């Protein structure tokens with residue numbers, strides 16, 4: 001079989017473009033549906049046949065961020081006219097806003113735990129990978145294999161021991177506990193990915209820096225780190241995506257103070273309330289940070305993933 | 313500016329000995345070549361001088377100070393790496409400034425110094441460019457710039473021209489040598505190319521399997537090799553080595569090969585058994601009257617001279633003779649050697665001392 005290195009014909013380009021678009025539609029459709037549902041009224045959200053065109057409403061978002069209680073029409077009338085736009089939305093259903101919901105807190109927990117564990121995984125991963133790459137470490141290969149072996153079963157397989165251990169140590173439902181857990185899970189990936197990236201950086205750069213009068217640490221910091229930026233960025237994205245989306249451990253180990261958004265979002269649906277727009281709104285907002293993070297680091301990510309294949 | 317003295321330097325990597333008890337002296341301002349085939353320990357030796365590798369044993373003196381255990385940054389040396397090692401995330405100016413910034417030099421001083429160096433190397437126009445797109449020659453110049461900007465006591469260069477193509481190498485070699493002649497900084501230069509070493513070096517150390525085979529001026533090494541390895545490694549074509557059984561002693565002035573008496577320089581040391589006679593191709597004449605007979609196998613025309621390959625009972629021989637001298641392939645002729653330029657080697661491959669090579673070989 002021979003491969004053509006000539007410019008693809010315009011028909012080939014059309015077919016390739018068509019396939020890409022078809023695939024994009026396929027993967028983006030559920031996402032679009034979630035985003036749309038977030039702007040529907042509860043009635044529109046469960047309408048059958050499903051509504052593609054609808055009047056947008058912010059009800060989902062209002063419900064997401066508030067807690068409300070039902071009052072009698074008489075009491076409602078006694079309250080006087082609604083003072084804000086979200087008040088008026090809520091009052092259509094004979095409800096009043098009694099305070100903020102927990103979504104904000106849970107979201108913040110996700111940010112703290114997600115980014116905290118990502119930072120820790122990448123930080124520890126970078127220095128461990130540097131050591132494995134540059135120094136004579138006794139039993140290096142065995143240690144690296146051991147580190148990888150922690151990912152040879154699904155992390156959830158050790159859920160029960162971790163649950164018991166965390167209860168004993170007082171780490172259940174704490175930010176620290178969740179950060180440590182996600183760091184532990186991500187670290188092996190991080191060490192292995194980063195070691196590959198650091199291995200690719202010629203050691204001469206550091207030696208040149210040593211001769212130029214820098215200390216070993218300065219050489220690491222000023223020469224190795226900038227060149228490992230691509231690898232660090234792509235590793236960070238992988239770690240963040242895992243920690244951000246992790247559900248099973250979050251359900252098991254958090255319930256209050258340190259609960260992250262993933263276990264919280266399904267509870268929004270409420271008892272019998274079927275508040276799908278609020279759930280969709282919660283999911284939509286939850287997607288945003290990781291989308292922004294990924295888009296910001298996209299250039300690095302693409303280069304990072306193809307690193308081994310098309311270096312330079 | 314510095315003198316570098318290497319004393320019984322040794323480096324082991326586990327069970328493997330990369331450099332065995334090397335000793336030599338590099339004088340202040342010298343352009344010094346570390347020459348040897350790939351894997352013989354040149355880079356390792358250079359890295360020990362630089363402080364990137366710690367010796368297993370031995371001493372290194374830079375200007376009288378023992379530095380073998382000091383970190384690289386305290387030795388006041390500059391290293392030009394085989395692959396240049398330019399920082400890819402910095403432009404040319406930043407690359408050259410880097411060693412100065414580490415010393416905490418003021419910004420406008422750095423600027424001025426870098427401009428000056430760029431001027432010397434003719435790279436002023438590319439100062440603000442990223443190093444990624446530079447040609448091999450320009451990368452080489454930038455690497456040199458980074459080395460000379462600091463005015464170090466000495467330069468260490470590990471095959472700095474190895475990454476360039478042949479045509480450009482020659483040009484850069486001249487440029488490098490001219491630069492050295494202007495700056496007169498002690499330079500240690502690693503190469504596996506004997507021609508490069510002969511052309512550029514003030515002095516040469518020839519290494520093989522981690523052992524220093526010989527150390528001296530190019531002409532001395534060329535004329536009076538200390539070992540058969542050096543004889544074979546230097547010169548193109550290399551020195552002819554004819555094997556014969558015989559015996560020489562103090563005062564001997566001739567040896568016998570296939571019943572032909574060959575005059576040699578008066579010997580001072582002696583040996584017996586399987587000996588080797590070394591003679592350069594340009595010191596052989598084809599003379600039908602000479603008693604040592606050989607058959608002409610090939611002739612290679614090189615302009616004013618030609619290289620004739622001959623078969624003798626003692627091994628093949630190459631002779632460099634004038635192009636106009638007739639040589640017919642298949643003919644048998646006699647070989648006459650210039651008696652003043654013959655070296656004899658003992659059964660272990662070491663040169664025997666004669667009145668001719670005594671001066672060169674007795675110092676090492």
Ligand SMILES: Nc1ncnc2c1ncn2[C@@H]1O[C@H](COP(=O)(O)OP(=O)(O)O)[C@@H](O)[C@H]1O
Pocket residue numbers: 325328330348349350351352353354355356357
């Ligand atoms: N860090 C090292 N660990 C083990 N062996 C090494 C190391 N560095 C060099 N060597 C070995 O030492 C020998 C000499 O290497 P080197 O000094 O690089 O040779 P050269 O520069 O003359 O080609 C080689 O056989 C090489 O494999």
Ligand SMILES: [Mg+2]
Pocket residue numbers: 351354355356470
């Ligand atoms: Mg080398």
